[in-house]
Amino acid sequence: MDDRPTRNVTPRTVAARALGVGRPSLTALTPSIDMSATYTRDHDNGYSAGRVYGRKDNASVQQAERYVAELEHAQEAMLFGSGMAAATAIFTALPPTHIVVPSAMYWGLRIWLQGASRYGHDITFVDMSRLDEFRAAVRPGRTGLVWIETPSNPLWTITDIAAVADYAHRAGAQVCVDSTVATPVLTRPLDFGADIVMHSATKYLNGHSDVVAGVLATADRSELWLRAKDTRDQSGTVPGSFDAWLLMRGLRTLDLRVKEQSRSAAILADRLSLHPAIETVLYPGLPHHPGYATAARQMANGFGGMLSVRVKGGAKAAIAVAANVQLWRRATSFGGIESLVEHRLSIEGEGSTCPEDLLRLSIGLEDADDLYRDLLQSLDLLL
Ligand SMILES: Cc1ncc(COP(=O)(O)O)c(C=O)c1O
Structure with missing residues (x-):
């Protein structure tokens, strides 16, 4: 590979070649990022390393x-x-x-x-x-x-x-x-x-x-x-x-995250099921969930970090619950470290089949007790 110090060239050419060519350190613990958009050909015009573009x-x-x-x-x-x-x-x-x-x-x-x-x-x-x-x-x-x-x-x-x-x-x-x-x-x-x-x-x-x-x-x-x-x-x-x-x-942390998020989700699903402002909790780890038996068969290590609650009082009540939490973030998407709450119909909009009273909860890595207390104070405002 042509990474030799250049002789008999101008400073402009030396500068243009400053990044060198890719040769990641073999002893680095953390993998290098391959930033290359293209790869060099061999002298015989081949691509023996198998990378072209x-x-x-x-x-x-x-x-x-x-x-x-x-x-x-x-x-x-x-x-x-x-x-x-x-x-x-x-x-x-x-x-x-x-x-x-x-x-x-x-x-x-x-x-x-x-x-x-x-x-x-x-x-x-x-x-x-x-x-x-x-x-x-x-x-x-x-x-x-x-x-x-x-x-x-x-x-x-x-x-x-x-x-x-x-x-x-x-x-x-x-x-x-x-x-x-x-x-x-x-x-x-x-x-x-x-x-x-x-x-x-x-x-x-x-x-x-x-x-x-x-x-x-x-x-x-x-x-x-x-x-x-x-x-x-x-x-x-x-x-x-x-x-x-x-x-x-x-x-690298997938296994730990998902197991912990599933554990917290199960705790929250259980507790939220008892709250008088909640119509129903949708979580496959609850024994009365219609998919529970199948989920128990094909899911190991937990039932996942996602659950939804249907709030008594329709869309207005559900949006109010999301508005009054402090720890949970109001955002779409899921699966991250931070817990998210979302009034799902608001993002799906016209043509959605999502119930208007549904809040989607993505359980993060915060303490499950803290997450519960935060939701509880918000739900209690509805009573
Ligand atoms: C179950 C599921 N599949 C697919 C997608 C689409 O993924 P992306 O947003 O990365 O395009 C999403 C996004 O929310 C999802 O929830």
Whole structure:
């Protein structure tokens, strides 16, 4: 590599070469960030190191991908610039087909899917927590993909991944699971028979509310996978290398964060269920939740750090509860270190199926008692 001190050149040329060429220290504890947008050719005109151009060959991106693949028991993983970019890569890579998707799912993707006929897809929305309804929606031989989101945002309904995957496969369909809320700490969808798992890495995988990213991980290098990879590499929906590096930084504490957030969420779900200003608590870890038995089977280490409460008194009361908390932050998104409260309908807006009295809670790493006391003083104002 041409990084020798330059002789017989002007200061201008010395200055222009000041950054040198990439040669990360092999003894550094923390990984270097591969900031390169391009890679140098060998003298023989080849690329023996296998890297050509930053859009698809960035070393930091590939390093983060290897960790996600390992966490998900996947053959391979692929990073994207957002969760939406990851999800839509699947739908746009798929040849026109019939697709079964959940009626309870992340609102942004549901809106996008409502327009998916432009890709020739025929989309059926169905209550995926009801296996009978799911089976009735599948068209054997004609359904190409089944999409699962479990627990589903923001109602936290649970889908039985193994049962859906088994039925879908017998009908000739592939299965992709949005596992953003569960994370590989609680559920590994590929172990339950899914073909591809998807995450908004913006949430728990990164966990620090400072990166927007997405990821897909696959059980095998199927035709769909390779097409999605082509889509990403050609359209360039990749994250920047610093975001990939931040994601690795976040992954280091994923297991500890998610277990602790799940523990606190379970405490809050129990306590909030008893409050007279609350109509109902939606949390799959509560034994009366309709998905509890399935969740207990396919989630280990807890039921996740997300829950919702429906506040007596409708939208006005719910918004008032969010207005009067001190510790919780009023913001959208979830999965970070700081606890967030959100009146979900306010952000979803027109066409939303979210109940108007619903507050979504993302449990952070603060003390569960402090979080409870803060909510309690706000809820008590309604009485
Ligand atoms: C369950 C779920 N999937 C996908 C997404 C989309 O991810 P991103 O915002 O990173 O594009 C979100 C975002 O909130 C989500 O909650």
